[in-house]
Amino acid sequence: MLTLIKNGYVIDPASDREGCYDLLLEGEIIRAVKKEIDSDEIQQEADKKGVRFTLIDAKDKYVMPGFIDLHVHLREPGYEYKETIATGSKAAAAGGYTTICPMPNTKPVIDSSDMVKLLLKKAQEEAVVHILPVGSVTLGQDGKELVNVKKLKEAGCVALSEDGKSVMDTALYAEAMRQAANNHLLIFAHCEDKSLVGKGVINQGKKSEEFQLPGICNAVEDIITARDILLAKETGATLHLCHCSTKDSVAMLALAKKDGLKVTGEVCPHHFTLSDEDILSADTNYKMNPPIRSRDDVEALKEALRNNILDVISTDHAPHSEEEKSKSFAEAPFGIVGSETAFALTYTELVKQGYLTIKQMVEKMSSNPAKILGIDKGCIGEGYVADLVIADPNAEYTIDKKQFFSKGKNTPFHGRKVTGRIEYTFVAGRMVYRSENVS
Ligand SMILES: NC(=O)N[C@@H](CC(=O)O)C(=O)O
Ligand SMILES: [Zn+2]
Numbered sequence: 001m002l003t004l005i006k007n008g009y010v011i012d013p014a015s016d017r018e019g020c021y022d023l024l025l026e027g028e029i030i031r032a033v034k035k036e037i038d039s040d041e042i043q044q045e046a047d048k049k050g051v052r053f054t055l056i057d058a059k060d061k062y063v064m065p066g067f068i069d070l071h072v073h074l075r076e077p078g079y080e081y082k083e084t085i086a087t088g089s090k091a092a093a094a095g096g097y098t099t100i101c102p103m104p105n106t107k108p109v110i111d112s113s114d115m116v117k118l119l120l121k122k123a124q125e126e127a128v129v130h131i132l133p134v135g136s137v138t139l140g141q142d143g144k145e146l147v148n149v150k151k152l153k154e155a156g157c158v159a160l161s162e163d164g165k166s167v168m169d170t171a172l173y174a175e176a177m178r179q180a181a182n183n184h185l186l187i188f189a190h191c192e193d194k195s196l197v198g199k200g201v202i203n204q205g206k207k208s209e210e211f212q213l214p215g216i217c218n219a220v221e222d223i224i225t226a227r228d229i230l231l232a233k234e235t236g237a238t239l240h241l242c243h244c245s246t247k248d249s250v251a252m253l254a255l256a257k258k259d260g261l262k263v264t265g266e267v268c269p270h271h272f273t274l275s276d277e278d279i280l281s282a283d284t285n286y287k288m289n290p291p292i293r294s295r296d297d298v299e300a301l302k303e304a305l306r307n308n309i310l311d312v313i314s315t316d317h318a319p320h321s322e323e324e325k326s327k328s329f330a331e332a333p334f335g336i337v338g339s340e341t342a343f344a345l346t347y348t349e350l351v352k353q354g355y356l357t358i359k360q361m362v363e364k365m366s367s368n369p370a371k372i373l374g375i376d377k378g379c380i381g382e383g384y385v386a387d388l389v390i391a392d393p394n395a396e397y398t399i400d401k402k403q404f405f406s407k408g409k410n411t412p413f414h415g416r417k418v419t420g421r422i423e424y425t426f427v428a429g430r431m432v433y434r435s436e437n438v439s
């Protein structure tokens, strides 16, 4: 199979390439990246070889390395009514993602090599994007007994995370970090002090008062962020901070980087797009963990993105059923979907508003996650696997949750006007997504 993508505006931070290029894909691989590739010649070659030829006109479109999402929830096994590997990976592909890292808070938890193997087997059969699993830190995410770190690594995990909560036993977490470091596994940290959060469900402040709901103060996140950075320093672990939401968490991340520690941080589109002032009613589509914070925090997150303190934009795609989300704000589960809105929100809120260059956006959505994972992806170079995304930066439209591939429709962005549409996603040279809006 030969695919020629012509006249696209290629943005590839990994090779420091930005400008108009033609791309030729052969089978799974990027065969050529050139200023001009003659389509007649390629057509003739395809005829001669008897293979299919696809020509895509990407004029005025962005051609980028496929996005890599370090933080999704696929819900399988155990919660297939919320999402499956098939639907979650399709949602990812529709969002321009070609590689995703599912968190282990499934039922059962991904806490053994058998569970990892099961997940990878299912992924191989049903996923349309690459799946790199994250294992839990403790058995059953009970916070008591460590997983077999070496076996999880051997089975194919790229990181360990207790996402959904923090391991509150500091000594146990330190030991987990030591073993993760010895086995070259990353630690993805969800930072939340369990005793301090209490029954909190919304950012503490005007909104928690207005809706008379128990609040979540910034210290809930900041205390554990500080602890985890100090533990990484102590143990030599490579730490990645999940869904940073506060001013002080990014200040500590900056300090850790200045100190030369192996610490990186991610932020999710909802945390830089919305502040708690945008929560006009106790709508459970605004309930997620960590919560949408104050305007001050949002400004700090944007600034940390701009000056590259925050390395990664991830989604924390967290689908839940309509039934679950129609409970009261206090009772509904935390989490919103994100795979299918991340690019448009990032492009609209950060690139168009001048916080990020397009190159920085691609770094945070593709090449930096690849670097953190230490994988040969996030790059448009000859000989690399053809994981690519093509987007129209001028398309203006309204987000419509009914069009999501995800089973989860739990988004606060339904009806929001955005700019930037994913048109095609290629995984290993295969078109796994094509927008209905392209002819
Ligand atoms: N972010 C959320 O609000 N929810 C996540 C868990 C998590 O990421 O902490 C989930 O699994 O639903
Ligand atoms: Zn989390």
Ligand SMILES: [Zn+2]
Pocket: 071, 072, 073, 103, 163, 164, 316, 318
């Ligand atoms: Zn999560």
